[in-house]
Amino acid sequence: MRLDKPGVLLVNLGTPDAPTSAAVKRYLKQFLSDPRVVDTPRWLWWPLLNGVILPLRSPRVSKLYASVWMDEGSPLMVYSKRQREKLAARLDMPVALGMSYGNPSLKSAVDSLMAQGVTRLIVLPLYPQFSCSTVGAVWDGLTEVFRGYRSLPDVQFIRDYAEHPRYIAALKSSVERSFAKHGQPDLLVMSFHGIPQRFANEGDDYPIRCKDTFAALTQALGLPADRVMMTFQSRFGREPWLMPYTDETLGGLGAKGIKHIQVMSPGFAADCLETLEEISEENCEIFLKGGGEKFEYIPALNDDDEHIEMMLDLVNAQR
Structure with a gap:
C-alpha cells in the first residue's frame, strides 16, 4: 500500500545571491530567458538580452539591490526563509522553499521533500493573484523538475488566493x-506588479484577480471610492502594460491636491527590490517632486503572524 505523506513546497520568484553585477547578471539571465516572462521570439531576444540588456542593466540593478540588502541577505530571501520556518513550526509535515x-532552486526543494519520503506535494506559489508569468512559470518549472523522476508524487497546486478571507484580513490589519x-x-x-496588456488580452486573468483583491480590501476597510486607488508598477520594455502606471499616477497627485498618500503592494508576499526601492524610494521621490508632502509605504505581509495563519489555512484545506 502506498503511504500518504504530504509535504509543502513554498515558491517565490527568486533573487540574486549577492548584490554584485556578476550575481545580478546570472539571475537576470535566467529570469529574462523564461518565455513566460518575455515571449519575444528567441532569435530576436537572445542578441538583445545578451548583448545589450544584461551588460547595461546588471551593474545598475546591482547598486539598487545593494541599497536594500539586509545583514542576512536579500530581503525577499530573508522574509521567505522566515515564512518557511514559521509555517513549518505550525505543521506536522516537511516544508521546503524553492x-x-x-x-x-525548485529542483533542490523538490529533491529535499522527496528525500523525506513525501508522496503528496502541496504547492503554494506565493503570488496572491494568478498570472501566467508567475504562477504559470512555477507550473512549468515543476514539470521540468519532474522529468527526471521515475515516480511522481500527487500534486495539489494552489492557483492563487486573491480573495482569501485571512489574506484580506491580514492586509486590512x-x-x-x-x-x-x-x-x-x-x-x-x-x-x-504590472504585466503586458497583451497577456491580459490573450487570456491571463491577472488584472481581474488584482481587482478582486482591491475590491475586497476596499470593502473591508470601509473606504470611499475617492480615498483608494489601484495602479500597476514595474513595467519593462516598450509595449503597453496594465494601466494606470504607478509612477505616472503618483507624479500627478500633488497637482490634484492630494498631499498625503500611503502606498502598499498587495501582490507581493515579501518585500523585495520592487517594493523597498521602486516604491518606497523611487516612487516616493516622484510623488514629493510632483507636489506631494507626505508619503508612507505599508510593508508587505512578510512573516507577520496573520500572514502565516493564512498560509496554514491554505495548506490545511488541501489535507
Whole structure:
C-alpha cells in the first residue's frame, strides 16, 4: 500500500545571491530567458538580452539591490526563509522553499521533500493573484523538475488566493496599523506588479484577480471610492502594460491636491527590490517632486503572524 505523506513546497520568484553585477547578471539571465516572462521570439531576444540588456542593466540593478540588502541577505530571501520556518513550526509535515529563478532552486526543494519520503506535494506559489508569468512559470518549472523522476508524487497546486478571507484580513490589519501610526492619508494606493496588456488580452486573468483583491480590501476597510486607488508598477520594455502606471499616477497627485498618500503592494508576499526601492524610494521621490508632502509605504505581509495563519489555512484545506 502506498503511504500518504504530504509535504509543502513554498515558491517565490527568486533573487540574486549577492548584490554584485556578476550575481545580478546570472539571475537576470535566467529570469529574462523564461518565455513566460518575455515571449519575444528567441532569435530576436537572445542578441538583445545578451548583448545589450544584461551588460547595461546588471551593474545598475546591482547598486539598487545593494541599497536594500539586509545583514542576512536579500530581503525577499530573508522574509521567505522566515515564512518557511514559521509555517513549518505550525505543521506536522516537511516544508521546503524553492525559487523559480536563482537559489534555492525548485529542483533542490523538490529533491529535499522527496528525500523525506513525501508522496503528496502541496504547492503554494506565493503570488496572491494568478498570472501566467508567475504562477504559470512555477507550473512549468515543476514539470521540468519532474522529468527526471521515475515516480511522481500527487500534486495539489494552489492557483492563487486573491480573495482569501485571512489574506484580506491580514492586509486590512497592516493598513490599519499604518493609519494609526501615520494618520489616515488623503489616498491609499494599492500598487500591483504590472504585466503586458497583451497577456491580459490573450487570456491571463491577472488584472481581474488584482481587482478582486482591491475590491475586497476596499470593502473591508470601509473606504470611499475617492480615498483608494489601484495602479500597476514595474513595467519593462516598450509595449503597453496594465494601466494606470504607478509612477505616472503618483507624479500627478500633488497637482490634484492630494498631499498625503500611503502606498502598499498587495501582490507581493515579501518585500523585495520592487517594493523597498521602486516604491518606497523611487516612487516616493516622484510623488514629493510632483507636489506631494507626505508619503508612507505599508510593508508587505512578510512573516507577520496573520500572514502565516493564512498560509496554514491554505495548506490545511488541501489535507
